[in-house]
Amino acid sequence: MSIRKSISKNVAITIICLILGLMIALQYRSINYNESVSSYQNMREEVLKEELIKLQRSNADLRTKLQEMEEELRSYQTAQAGSKEVYDNLQKELDNMRIFAGLTDVKGKGLIITVEDDFFTVIGTDILAIVNELKAAGAQAISINDERYVAMTEIRDAPPYIMVNGVQMTSPFTIKAIGDPEQLEHSLKMAYGVIEKLDDYYKITIKTSDEVIIPKVRDDGTVIKTNLLNPVTSN
């Protein structure tokens, strides 16, 4: 074999090796790219599916509500003077609104949580975090030291006190919540959850109860203020 032949052969092999290397690299990249594209699309699909299910559910709710309203309307149209049905309907509506606004004492299954000064003095922001977690877990009524938490309730630090609905309070704080006890407890106690974080600072106890009683908010115009609110008449 001549030297020249062997050189040309080596060159050929080198070139082929180079091309092969290039192709492997390309292949690797294209597989990676495909994976990332499809995982992005899957994510978008998941989000959309979730949204769709939620919309379908809430629309079903709206349809039921519409049906109820239709019946109610019909009852007003055909009602005789002094109809008990009309009166009862409105009374029910009023009662429901009072419960929703926090103007009625209520009871139900739920959770009683106490938070007490330990290594640190309890601050309002942490009470607020617990209250928020309870709301996210489906609580329907909450009180802090028997002050009902309503729409415009503040939890304000004013050392050495915490003010709730303008009422001064100090440790220990008793937070009551009505809702599914298991769900409430689970969401407070979950890993990296709010209790795990606060447990190092304060003394915290959590107790489920079959009958949590939550008092109404005082209705003397100091908590629920409406003097600056006007109903919108035109848009």
Place this chain on the structure above:
Amino acid sequence: MKKAGSFLILIMYVLLGILIALQYKTTLYSKKERAATSLSLEKLIAQVNEEKKTEEELLAKIDEYNRKKEEYLESYIEINDDNKLRELWNSINDLRMKAGLVDVEGPGLIIEMDDALTRDTDKPSKLIIHDGDLRIIVNELKSAGAQAISIKGERIVAMSELVCAGPTIIINKERYAVPYVIHVIGPPDALYESMMKSDRINRMRKEGIRITITKVNRVVVPKYNKNLTRAINKLEVVK
């Protein structure tokens, strides 16, 4: 030497063959896959839009029924001159205001918040608005005398939660992204001052988060628009 050389070439041919086959398959697969997912994505988007349209129609209908109900009731009360019922109807209308069940307007603030523009930091989490920030700001507004608050059109009621879900925040079980626009009715000066003094707002601004606070004579806060009965179905009245 010669044997070793041809062996090497054989291996390379085999490799080349595998690679070509693989490449061909991936291209084919990705084409098929993309076609399939984009088809189902389009279908999903169309379905979501359809449901949104239905939702709007249903809500409009409910509003219409509410107006009709008012008309019917008022004329019923007039015709029958029913004082007991009139009293009841008046207290319902008063209570709507207290319960957050009616669109309201009044003086107050409009607060707009958006994530920072800069990406020049070692702590990227400080550049975005968190659920905790919104909680603290809303709580400060309440302390300063707010009478009605909405975020992105969601009325804040007693059980309104503010929870983060990835890059979005959930309010009244609905998911929202930046920019967060807060409408608040209350004494404008007191509200404005409390925002100016807020440690949280000052810290957020220092990190580059964009916050504008405007005093206004008239701001609209929409009503709570979720199912009321479901919101209280676990509550029993204490007699």
